[in-house]
Amino acid sequence: MNDVGREPPAGHILLRHREIPEIDNLEVYRQNGGFEALRKAVTLMGPDEVTEEVKTSGLRGRGGAGFPTGLKWTFIDYDRYPHYVVANADESEPGTYKDREIMEGNPFQFLEGVAICAYAIRAETAYIYLRGEFWQIAESLDRQIEALERSGFLGDNLFGTDYSLRISTHLGAGAYICGEETALLESMEGKLGQPRLRPPFPPSFGLYGKPTVVNNVETLTNVPMIIKHGGDWYRNIGTEKSTGPKIFSLSGNVERPGNYELPLGTTFRELIYEHGGGIPNGRLIKAIMAAGASSSLIVANDEALDTKMDYESVPNVGAQLGSASVIVIDDTVSIPWLINKTIHFFKHESCGKCTPCREGNYWMVHLTERIAQGQASMNDVELLYDVASQIKGKCLCALGEFSIEAVLSGIERFRTDFEQVVAD
Amino acid sequence: MNVSDGASEVTKSLSPLSSKYAREIEAILAKYPPEQRRSAVMPLLYLAQKERMYVDRETMQEIGEILGMSTTDVASIVGFYSLYYDEPGGKYHIQICTDLPCALRGAEDFLVELCERLGILPGETTKDGLITIEEVMCLAACDNAPMFQVQSSQGLEYYENQTVENALKLIEELRTMATRGPGHYESIRSDSDE
Ligand SMILES: Cc1cc2nc3c(=O)[nH]c(=O)nc-3n(C[C@H](O)[C@H](O)[C@H](O)COP(=O)(O)O)c2cc1C
Numbered sequence: 001m002n003d004v005g006r007e008p009p010a011g012h013i014l015l016r017h018r019e020i021p022e023i024d025n026l027e028v029y030r031q032n033g034g035f036e037a038l039r040k041a042v043t044l045m046g047p048d049e050v051t052e053e054v055k056t057s058g059l060r061g062r063g064g065a066g067f068p069t070g071l072k073w074t075f076i077d078y079d080r081y082p083h084y085v086v087a088n089a090d091e092s093e094p095g096t097y098k099d100r101e102i103m104e105g106n107p108f109q110f111l112e113g114v115a116i117c118a119y120a121i122r123a124e125t126a127y128i129y130l131r132g133e134f135w136q137i138a139e140s141l142d143r144q145i146e147a148l149e150r151s152g153f154l155g156d157n158l159f160g161t162d163y164s165l166r167i168s169t170h171l172g173a174g175a176y177i178c179g180e181e182t183a184l185l186e187s188m189e190g191k192l193g194q195p196r197l198r199p200p201f202p203p204s205f206g207l208y209g210k211p212t213v214v215n216n217v218e219t220l221t222n223v224p225m226i227i228k229h230g231g232d233w234y235r236n237i238g239t240e241k242s243t244g245p246k247i248f249s250l251s252g253n254v255e256r257p258g259n260y261e262l263p264l265g266t267t268f269r270e271l272i273y274e275h276g277g278g279i280p281n282g283r284l285i286k287a288i289m290a291a292g293a294s295s296s297l298i299v300a301n302d303e304a305l306d307t308k309m310d311y312e313s314v315p316n317v318g319a320q321l322g323s324a325s326v327i328v329i330d331d332t333v334s335i336p337w338l339i340n341k342t343i344h345f346f347k348h349e350s351c352g353k354c355t356p357c358r359e360g361n362y363w364m365v366h367l368t369e370r371i372a373q374g375q376a377s378m379n380d381v382e383l384l385y386d387v388a389s390q391i392k393g394k395c396l397c398a399l400g401e402f403s404i405e406a407v408l409s410g411i412e413r414f415r416t417d418f419e420q421v422v423a424d
Numbered sequence: 425m426n427v428s429d430g431a432s433e434v435t436k437s438l439s440p441l442s443s444k445y446a447r448e449i450e451a452i453l454a455k456y457p458p459e460q461r462r463s464a465v466m467p468l469l470y471l472a473q474k475e476r477m478y479v480d481r482e483t484m485q486e487i488g489e490i491l492g493m494s495t496t497d498v499a500s501i502v503g504f505y506s507l508y509y510d511e512p513g514g515k516y517h518i519q520i521c522t523d524l525p526c527a528l529r530g531a532e533d534f535l536v537e538l539c540e541r542l543g544i545l546p547g548e549t550t551k552d553g554l555i556t557i558e559e560v561m562c563l564a565a566c567d568n569a570p571m572f573q574v575q576s577s578q579g580l581e582y583y584e585n586q587t588v589e590n591a592l593k594l595i596e597e598l599r600t601m602a603t604r605g606p607g608h609y610e611s612i613r614s615d616s617d618e
């Protein structure tokens with residue numbers, strides 16, 4: 001049943017709407033093999049077998065942390081019910097716009113992935129938590145879910161078995177922190193979107209305190225293909241430890257920004273120059289952020305450009321792959337201006353629950369503003385570095401850690417930019 | 425199911441939101457386990473905001489009563505999330521993304537120029553009370569900067585790859601529509617669709 005050794009398809013695996021027009025229409029999706037994977041899972045495979053196949057595929061979470069998806073599903077506590085699946089469609093990291101394209105273009109594959117995940121962890125209820133701005137997407141997902149219920153792909157007794165599933169959408173309301181999985185769960189419970197202390201993690205204590213899997217939209221959209229073609233087939237794509245395709249959201253100073261679905265392990269150079277068309281207006285590339293505003297700044301030298309974009313290689317140039325939101329920065333951009341921008345974002349989005357992040361970002365906004373405007377001395381730059389270093393490792397959630405990435409790496413790797421602005 | 429108990433309880437109390445939107449409220453409550461009504465607070469706030477683009481104290485109290493929450497708890501939700509408003513602003517909020525990726529593609533100049541042409545500063549509302557310009561964080565449309573969304577009582581609409589001239593034209597259309605009354609919103613669609 002596994003398509004082992006078979007070449008991956010020539011076209012897209014996730015962004016299939018780019019080849020198949022109207023795949024957002026249920027009939028068209030079905031004509032192209034839609035819901036065969038769900039049928040196969042529910043009628044021919046046990047839940048654990050499904051999880052096992054996902055483990056074999058090597059799929060890792062596309063929401064940022066790269067955690068092995070199948071492994072996460074095995075952490076579900078099977079002594080307590082009900083179980084929940086929550087799809088993370090909060091997508092608020094500056095530079096990230098891939099989940100939006102999936103849900104707009106190829107929504108049924110995403111919904112099928114949600115359903116297969118729910119079956120695997122024996123959940124009969126799943127929610128999709130979307131950022132509030134995705135209001136229209138939520139409305140169309142609602143219509144698509146209704147269509148699935150009418151066609152018997154959702155609802156009671158799927159494919160004549162005793163398995164039943166309901167999926168609902170839930171809109172956030174403009175808070176980046178709600179992308180963090182425990183803040184998201186709090187928000188879904190009708191509370192302020194503030195992270196929980198962990199452990200316990202969602203697979204043991206999730207939505208309403210029940211065992212819950214939280215997965216990113218892109219992660220789940222991979223799942224139908226893995227069940228359909230087999231985990232071994234999936235491993236043919238990407239690198240040994242970072243398997244599968246990844247959607248790279250390319251933005252900033254680049255000729256052709258956009259989403260590019262490429263195998264994990266593609267180099268920065270190929271993405272930026274071959275697919276993205278290089279840097280416009282005859283300028284030179286200066287820096288790269290690989291994970292949106294939450295990234296450290298990579299010096300865009302030849303070594304960096306030839307680095308493979310996968311979970312293992314990006315750390316070699318002092319950064320993380322994260323959500324693979326690649327922001328290109330050209331040589332006209334001043335790094336002090338840039339870090340003021342990122343800190344402005346994090347100060348705005350800090351949920352205020354813990355002091356280092358709340359106060360630290362407050363101070364960093366003031367410092368970076370003064371520095372960027374040329375009203376500071378090198379002592380202020382050192383002070384900024386100090387404040388950022390003190391935040392490190394002291395925050396309740398990763399937002400606090402994200403906030404200092406660009407600041408520390410900016411000062412360390414682009415020192416002359418700071419010397420220039422404080423000098424004049 | 426308990427859901428219908430909840431709904432009848434809701435429709436009984438004849439406060440404004442519940443009488444006007446009984447069916448919608450019922451459908452929202454049905455999404456969550458009966459003992460987890462509080463989960464409905466965010467969708468109910470959206471429902472409340474449909475009318476006037478902000479939620480007043482009485483409505484917060486009503487939502488609290490429906491869900492078994494205190495008014496203060498509801499108000500704290502309104503305060504925490506940036507898409508809820510507790511006081512009136514312009515009829516249309518034009519929310520321009522000036523976050524890093526968009527800024528690298530000229531979004532800051534776009535904001536400044538648009539505000540200049542309207543004679544207001546970012547965060548302010550035009551004299552006719554119709555248009556509020558706001559600077560917002562990434563809206564997940566970074567490849568199509570400059571971009572903004574228009575938030576009104578009818579919902580949110582994305583406008584991508586914009587120029588100042590485009591935006592001014594849209595604002596004129598919004599103004600015309602506002603004087604003609606509601607129901608004409610549908611005639612304006614963002615060019616990003618399809
Ligand atoms: C501040 C913060 C924001 C996050 N935002 C998102 C987001 O918008 N979407 C997402 O899928 N994951 C986001 N994450 C990661 C989630 O916490 C979680 O790891 C992820 O949803 C798990 O799904 P995955 O294993 O499929 O990647 C965020 C994490 C942090 C700390």
Ligand code: SF4
Pocket residue numbers: 177194195349350351352353354355357358395396397398399400401
């Ligand atoms: S690190 Fe920041 S965002 Fe995270 S819990 Fe603390 S204050 Fe909130």
Ligand code: FES
Pocket residue numbers: 094095096521522523524525526527561562563564565566567569571
């Ligand atoms: S940075 Fe503007 S939409 Fe993402």
